[in-house]
Amino acid sequence: MVRTTRQRTAVAAVFDQLEGFHSAQEVHARLRAEGDTVGLSTVYRAVQALADDGELDSIRTDTGEALYRRCSTRHHHHLVCRSCGRTVEVEGPAVERWADRVADEHGFADVSHTLEIFGTCAACRDAAAPAG
Amino acid sequence: MVRTTRQRTAVAAVFDQLEGFHSAQEVHARLRAEGDTVGLSTVYRAVQALADDGELDSIRTDTGEALYRRCSTRHHHHLVCRSCGRTVEVEGPAVERWADRVADEHGFADVSHTLEIFGTCAACRDAAAPAG
DNA sequence: CGCGCATGTGAGAACCATTGTCAACTGCGA
DNA sequence: TCGCAGTTGACAATGGTTCTCACATGCGCG
Numbered sequence: 001m002v003r004t005t006r007q008r009t010a011v012a013a014v015f016d017q018l019e020g021f022h023s024a025q026e027v028h029a030r031l032r033a034e035g036d037t038v039g040l041s042t043v044y045r046a047v048q049a050l051a052d053d054g055e056l057d058s059i060r061t062d063t064g065e066a067l068y069r070r071c072s073t074r075h076h077h078h079l080v081c082r083s084c085g086r087t088v089e090v091e092g093p094a095v096e097r098w099a100d101r102v103a104d105e106h107g108f109a110d111v112s113h114t115l116e117i118f119g120t121c122a123a124c125r126d127a128a129a130p131a132g
Numbered sequence: 133m134v135r136t137t138r139q140r141t142a143v144a145a146v147f148d149q150l151e152g153f154h155s156a157q158e159v160h161a162r163l164r165a166e167g168d169t170v171g172l173s174t175v176y177r178a179v180q181a182l183a184d185d186g187e188l189d190s191i192r193t194d195t196g197e198a199l200y201r202r203c204s205t206r207h208h209h210h211l212v213c214r215s216c217g218r219t220v221e222v223e224g225p226a227v228e229r230w231a232d233r234v235a236d237e238h239g240f241a242d243v244s245h246t247l248e249i250f251g252t253c254a255a256c257r258d259a260a261a262p263a264g
Numbered sequence: 265c266g267c268g269c270a271t272g273t274g275a276g277a278a279c280c281a282t283t284g285t286c287a288a289c290t291g292c293g294a
Numbered sequence: 295t296c297g298c299a300g301t302t303g304a305c306a307a308t309g310g311t312t313c314t315c316a317c318a319t320g321c322g323c324g
Contacts, residue, residue, distance in 0.1 A: 001289050003173055007235045015293065026282070039303035060300060064196030064310080065281065077240055090234045095227055099249050102222045108251030117231050119240030135271060137322050157310075166310065171274035196281080197310065 002049070007038045011046035014055060020087050021067035059116060077115040085122035090117070134181075139170045143178035144187070152219050153191060153199035153210075191246060213253040222249070 014027050022030075028043040028079075048067050050056040057071040059078065069087075075096065079088040095115065103111040146159050154162075160175040169179075179200050182188040188200040191210075207228065211220040227247065235243040 001292085001300065005291070005301065007302070023281085030213075037303095041283080042302055042306085045301085058197055060192050060194075063281095064192055064198065066196070079235055079240060081240065082242075089236050090238075092230055092234070098224050098227060099247075102224065103211055103249050103251045106220050106222075107254035108211060108213065108249075109254075109257055110214075111249060111251040113162055113247065113249040115231075115245065117235050117240075117243060117245040119235045119243040122239035122241075128229060133271070133321085137272060137320070139273070155310085169274095172276080173312075174273055177272085195310090 007042050008046050010036050010038055011043055012050060012055070015050075015068070015070045017127070018069075021059060021069045021085075023065055023067050027068075055067075071099045077117065079119065081121040081124055082118050083120055083127075086121055086123075139174045140178050140181070142170055143175055144182060147182075147188060147200070147202040150202070153201045155197055155199050158198075169238050191248065209247040209249065211249045211251065213256055214250050216253065216256050218255075220254055 010031055011027060011087075014030055015022070023125050024040075024044050024047050030038050031038045031043070047056060047058075049083065051068060055071060056068040056070050058066055059080075062082075072103055076089045076091045077095075079090050080086070089116065092115075095114075099113045099115075100111055142163055143159060146162055147154075156172075156176050156179050159174050159179065162259055163170045163175070169209060173223065176262075179188060181197075183190050183200060189203045190200045192200055207216075207224045210220045211222050212218070228245075231247075232243055233243045235241075
């Protein structure tokens with residue numbers, strides 16, 4: 001049975017207030033800052049449980065760190081700025097179909113996929129090359 | 133200046149003999165097994181240098197572990213069996229174009245992307261449901 | 265060919281995100 | 295309210311990766 005505890009509610013609440021992706025460590029720090037003490041292990045367990053429930057979406061950074069965010073209702077992918085981490089949600093129905101078809105052609109079932117696009121956003125490019 | 137050393141040659145050679153993705157740890161173990169002792173740190177440095185040079189492609193597993201493989205001439209993605217780990221290379225020029233276009237539309241430059249498709253291959257499905 | 269030194273190496277420690285441990289705690293149904 | 299199974303949290307352990315630093319060596323130069 002899954003219980004509703006102060007800690008889980010607090011973790012879920014963080015993602016309600018936040019946009020974009022955040023690490024378990026960050027959530028933990030944020031709770032502490034708000035005076036809401038929740039153990040680090042508990043935060044990890046909570047975000048994993050939330051992700052299992054499909055309430056959070058997770059990706060991994062370049063360094064292998066796990067990031068989570070509130071899952072929106074529709075399936076989509078992410079365009080992430082390498083420099084500032086800004087994230088844009090993008091959709092591509094054609095890509096979804098393509099992935100399913102390719103998998104099917106190779107006899108694979110129960111198909112899922114991950115797709116992330118990385119680049120440098122305009123703001124960061126400007127910041128990096130201020131002189132021209 | 134970049135030097136050609138026994139160690140770097142050995143690491144590069146491993147990827148010549150191997151197909152698919154392999155971790156730095158695995159490369160290290162393989163070299164040891166061949167009697168070719170190369171330090172773990174050196175293997176890490178070598179694969180990173182190779183990846184920087186564009187000679188190796190890298191992805192991250194679900195657990196955050198970094199995997200590398202010899203970059204083939206053409207860009208492609210992977211269809212991976214969740215159960216047995218079998219990997220099939222797939223190409224989708226349309227996907228490439230879509231990713232570049234989407235990133236461009238949002239003002240992102242220097243674009244790259246990762247796309248992996250997961251599923252259960254026919255063999256594993258048969259093995260899992262022998263009676264049905 | 266031999267010198268010199270900047271670059272590379274490697275054993276082990278450090279790092280850091282994540283997971284495991286386990287005794288104490290607490291929702292929640294009865 | 296009671297009981298207990300799920301939950302918590304401080305801390306240790308894990309494991310991949312990076313750092314440190316003294317030693318080794320490729321390679322340009324003479």
